[in-house]
Amino acid sequence: MKKELLLGNEAIAWGAVLAGVNVVTGYPGTPSSEIVATLADLASDYGFYVEWSVNEKAALEVAAGASYSGARSIVTMKQVGLNVAADAMMTLAYIGVKGGLVIVSADDPGPHSSQNEQDTRAYARMAKLPVLEPSDPEEALRLTVEAFELSEKFSVPVILRPTTRLCHGSGSVSIDREKARSNYSVPRKMSFERDSKWVIFPALSRRRHQGLWDMNQEFQSHFSAPPFLLTNIPEEAGISAGAGSTAGKGPAPGPGAQLRYELGIVCCGVSRRYVKEVLAAATGVAAIDNDTAYPMFEVAAFPINAEAAAAFMKRCRRVLVVEEGDPLLEEELALIAQKYQLDTVISGRKDGKFSPVGELNADLVSLALSGSEMRSTTTTAQSIPISDTMQQRPQPDLPVRPPVLCAGCPHRASFYIWGQAARKHQAIFTGDIGCYTLGNAQPLDAVDTCLCMGASFTLAQGLKLAEPKRPVVAFLGDSTFFHSGIPGMINAVFNNTPIKMVVLDNRTTAMTGNQTNPGVGQNLMGKQTVTVDPLAVAKACGVQFVREVDPFDLSASIATASEALQYPGPALIVMRQPCATLLKHTGSRMRFAVNSATCTNCGICIGKLGCPALVRKEGKVHINDSCTGCGICAQVCPSGSIAEVQAHEN
């Protein structure tokens, strides 16, 4: 089979096809989004169903329903999405499934594109569900297939936990397309059989809870060999036990006694690759005193096998635990060591070998192995020479480059509008999760709070109750409105809390890569469908003041915003303009240019809008190639020096 380059997320998607998946659901979220996107491209060809669901809870429940009937299903989300799906997952663990059900919850240590660093494995422990954690794209494909098998074998959902560097890293993988094809040649038999086991009741809960504890023992025994657990003791592998062996480092073992190693390494997920790279030493990065023969305990599945872990720790005076996320493996080993009365010293993120926060890399592993107790992110790379020329002079101060709203992003216009209409009244602006979080930067400075999906509408109500005189404006996007904004809106109406709710409707789910949502009129199967209009939803839910505006018409929008602020009750305003990145598909607008003859170089356009297409060229205000023609700079220019142009000078 030919090798091809696949993202970790693409490999997971192919794993699902190789397992014969029937139903795919999910809610977009970095770093998980490409799994469903990849499956969507394959769905009609292979004959399975895909959807972007309205939120993660809906996604999991749809997948679970399909699985009750025997369908194989997969549901994907980012780690914080699991919070939304958790209500369903906690009890689904008790109820169980019929067709294999895999829950992919992608963690984002760092974090790179998330509001927190929560660890999916902690949820899995609470739900008592097994977790598989692949280390590279090839293994991701294989473990996804295994996850379906396990789920069906044990009749419980199985969690797959990739992390950012797996999701968004690629590697060479071979795909058995023939096998994938053959999965779909005979349709899977699906039928829901009525049975009281599908109905949770306190009496059943108790039984099932016991069942889960018992099953955990079975998972442990199942996870005692590859591909779930990979152990390597150098001497057993026929390698001379060099590194950290007792030679010179402790009492010599008696005749026939097993060697006790000074240090063993326990690792899981992407960290396994950091460890192997450092140990391969071929990199020259590792400043490790000895050769590479450390005992290794590589974990690809949880719960870990206690007996195997104890046997491993027995052979090591110390173990270093290398894991992304919280020190869960480290804690588990400590409990096992206590139970088996082992004196092995266990270190990792808890004792400062690694920082308890942030993601790992080979440099940090190298540093931890070199014996230093440092917590900082500096690395042993310091021991590698840099060239004289690199050392010659200090680096210049570099420009600060935070992510910004795109040129021509409609959110920029919306934030400018509300800034003009409301900030003079000391308004509070509550923000939400999406591209529009980037409205926090100067000069818009339009995000005073950001917590989680949908919280803008509800936080606003609390703020309003505490300070009734102060206007509170709550912003969220169209996809977020459908995800979890609607209950908050109803709460405002129900309790008559006069907040101003703004739906930034850019006709897509932009931050995660332009996924469809219920407001778009097309679903992921490519079918035309009902367009759910936030305006109609708001009216039906009893919001009395409901308006739609075009944010690129600044003066009309500012007038409507002012009217809404005057209105005594809750109000909802939809600011509707497509995302600038959609223009690629729909054809571009005219661009704008500055007339240098009349421009007074006052800089008001730049200072009020901060559009990345507005730059200074030899000191003069200039509009560059990235302009997408929203036209709002022309509206703020006091000298009327910005106008549409056909061709563009650069």
Place this chain on the structure above:
Amino acid sequence: MKTDLLIAGVGGQGTVLASRVIATAAINAGLPAFTSETIGMAQREGCVLSHVRIGDSNVGPLIPKRYAKGLIAFEPAEAVRAMGFLDKNVRALINTRPIAPVTATLGQAPYHFREVLDYLREALPEAVLVDAGAIALEAGGLKFTNTVMLGAAAATRIIDLPRTSLLQAIEQLVPGKYLEANIKAFEMGAQLS
């Protein structure tokens, strides 16, 4: 061949496509390859880094500090930001066309462009500095910066892979209607250096 290439740039410049082209070309040439990308919030004009690791299957997704043998920088300040990753014998290709962030345009944090260039000339005296932006505009727009840089990096052998593998990878990854323009941009880049 075993090498590690770092691609540094600004979100929107097409670094992800560039790294996937290189890694696919490596696989086409029968070598193992891994990449790691910045996907997500930083793609909105933030700093992006792609790690491409070729010829060794025993490596992690990220290039360790001071270990990159090749640097392909789409933006000069981002080349400086990547310095910590570079091997002392690194071979570098740097696009000299700056992208001023909004923070600089607003006057919050200036972009000392001359200092950045002077520093790069001294710190990396062997680096190939090119105005890839100018060539890209000639080829049809700044969006071709990535293929221009690929062409130049192939011609300077910073990407030490057969030209045919690279062209084949471009064909595999670039959608049909943009293919011809991208191959032209690649060729123009190859002329650059």
